Amino acid sequence: MCRHLGYLGPALPLHDLVYAGDHSMEHQSYAPRMTSGNLLNADGYGVGWYQAGETFRFRRSQPIWTDASFREVARAVSAPCAVVALRSATTGFPVDESSAQPFRAGTRLFSHNGKVEDFAGVEAKLRELAGDLAEVPDARAAVDSALLFAIAARAWRDGASLGEGLAATVATVTGLASGRYNLLASDGTSLAATTWGDSLFVREGPGRAESAGERPDALWIASEPLDADPAWRAVPDGSLVTADLASGVRIDAL
Numbered sequence: 001m002c003r004h005l006g007y008l009g010p011a012l013p014l015h016d017l018v019y020a021g022d023h024s025m026e027h028q029s030y031a032p033r034m035t036s037g038n039l040l041n042a043d044g045y046g047v048g049w050y051q052a053g054e055t056f057r058f059r060r061s062q063p064i065w066t067d068a069s070f071r072e073v074a075r076a077v078s079a080p081c082a083v084v085a086l087r088s089a090t091t092g093f094p095v096d097e098s099s100a101q102p103f104r105a106g107t108r109l110f111s112h113n114g115k116v117e118d119f120a121g122v123e124a125k126l127r128e129l130a131g132d133l134a135e136v137p138d139a140r141a142a143v144d145s146a147l148l149f150a151i152a153a154r155a156w157r158d159g160a161s162l163g164e165g166l167a168a169t170v171a172t173v174t175g176l177a178s179g180r181y182n183l184l185a186s187d188g189t190s191l192a193a194t195t196w197g198d199s200l201f202v203r204e205g206p207g208r209a210e211s212a213g214e215r216p217d218a219l220w221i222a223s224e225p226l227d228a229d230p231a232w233r234a235v236p237d238g239s240l241v242t243a244d245l246a247s248g249v250r251i252d253a254l
Contacts, residue, residue: 003028004111004184006086006191009218015074021226029064029086034199041069043085044100048109049079050188059100093143104152105136108187109235114180119144122177137197163242190244193221200235202249219243
């Protein structure tokens with residue numbers, strides 16, 4: 001079971017997003033609290049972020065806690081929007097850098113926390129629905145998540161919003177196979193996520209004004225809370241989360 005995090009707000013060092021908090025993303029790589037069975041998310045990691053109008057990624061196939069070089073570099077890079085993904089590989093899929101998320105399509109970053117059950121039985125249909133993978137090179141990765149990404153990317157190319165693309169992907173794949181489909185995406189100015197079979201939390205702040213109509217300063221969407229702050233709210237299963245700084249967090253049923 002993988003873990004992921006989306007952030008939107010004032011520019012923060014990547015180090016803060018990955019290593020800060022008593023249950024940081026690094027901590028969740030070796031001591032997750034809300035997973036179904038696995039004890040480690042050690043089969044790779046990735047960080048995607050936005051800076052000066054461009055979308056960047058750093059991905060590795062090693063456990064994040066072993067990468068001292070990234071820990072150092074992360075102090076020097078700040079971003080107003082980022083996606084962090086930790087991988088626990090499903091049996092039968094390779095452990096390599098191409099399988100580490102987030103995947104990227106233009107300005108959009110994508111992460112899947114979960115698995116497609118009986119993937120071999122539905123792979124051909126998913127490939128048909130994904131369309132031409134030349135449009136999204138990351139979708140060629142030899143993992144189930146890559147085809148979910150391709151289906152979402154196709155919806156985005158056809159004009160779907162960030163959240164609509166994720167919702168359409170969940171609707172499509174659940175019509176074919178059971179599984180866990182917690183998806184997360186960003187486009188640099190907004191975040192979207194789904195819950196389908198696994199935990200998800202949102203947080204608005206810090207220092208969000210209590211008066212109605214005030215905007216949040218920053219938004220987090222995470223598989224597990226990064227700390228004990230009571231501002232973290234659990235998202236019900238079967239939900240679509242959309243978030244931006246103008247409107248805050250919205251949660252709708254899928």
